Amino acid sequence: MKSLNESLQGIMRGKNINTNIAELMKKVMADDDVQSFLSANRDQITKEMVRSGQSKLYEFYHEKQLRQQGEATVAPGYSPQLVLNSGQIDVTYVPTKQLMEQERQRHIKRLVQSINMPKFIQHASLDDFYIDEQHATATRTAALKAAVAFTESYQPGHFQPGLYLYGNFGVGKTFLLGAIANELAKTKGVATTMMHFPSFAVEMRNSIKSNSTSEKLAAVKKAPILMLDDIGADAMSKWVRDDVLGIILECRMQEELPTFFSSNFSMDELAANHLAIDTQGDREPLKAQRIMERIKFLSREMPMTGQNLRNKG
Missing domain, CATH: 3.40.50.300 (P-loop containing nucleotide triphosphate hydrolases)
Structure with missing residues (x-):
């Protein structure tokens, strides 16, 4: 299994993102929706869950950016949403108002x-x-x-x-x-x-x-x-x-x-x-x-x- 760093580097190479993981995750963690999710679930989310869930946090942030820029996403017509799933941070996709x-x-x-x-x-x-x-x-x-x-x-x-x-x-x-x-x-x-x-x-x-x-x-x-x-x-x-x-x-x-x-x-x-x-x-x-x-x-x-x-x- 690839490490988080390898996975994110692969994503960045595919998207020509010239930045390092730390800087990228800083943007992810500063995102208003990410902050709102972490704040709303602060009684359940630990630092370890945030660390192990960085790839999901990035996935949410990345798909959200694509939708805002009008680019193709992994699930057209659906918007990403952060959730807790069996004690782990996860991403689910819900229909947009336009699709509904x-x-x-x-x-x-x-x-x-x-x-x-x-x-x-x-x-x-x-x-x-x-x-x-x-x-x-x-x-x-x-x-x-x-x-x-x-x-x-x-x-x-x-x-x-x-x-x-x-x-x-x-x-x-x-x-x-x-x-x-x-x-x-x-x-x-x-x-x-x-x-x-x-x-x-x-x-x-x-x-x-x-x-x-x-x-x-x-x-x-x-x-x-x-x-x-x-x-x-x-x-x-x-x-x-x-x-x-x-x-x-x-x-x-x-x-x-x-x-x-x-x-x-x-x-x-x-x-x-x-x-x-x-x-x-x-x-x-x-x-x-x-x-x-x-x-x-x-x-x-x-x-x-x-x-x-x-x-x-």
């Missing part, structure tokens, strides 16, 4: 599962929802207030209806859903599944061949928060209406799980002009009514009007 914030942001992103949704929802925020003088309308403002109220009052395990946002293209329905999902992840640690329903319906039809429809349904039926975007955009077959959408909504109603929707149609329009008429042109108003009963239980209707923000300069 990065991990927190990654965790938040993982909580929002996006299925065929536009990329912008990843960064959607309630603070960025346009209600300035140029873009504000009474309905947009009311929808934002309802969104804020939901995110502030929602408690996991307690049923709270979601929102059914409807209006013309580009008024911010999808953006607002994304903002709600991100806010719930950030403030409540709640997982949300967002999906573009017409695209999901296509995936479900394609999954019949691979016999994976049950697996795909199970992935969304019991999501803590579910958001179905653009419902009513495409005509539904009886199977999609009854055995996909109907099963999802039935499960969520029984389990009392909040569900959000966005659509170009009001609830009445969705029922009369979309759900009641399948892709074959057959009218089944009772089937549509059954679906709408579940949608009305799971959400509260909110109109959104205003200019098309997709054309915003």
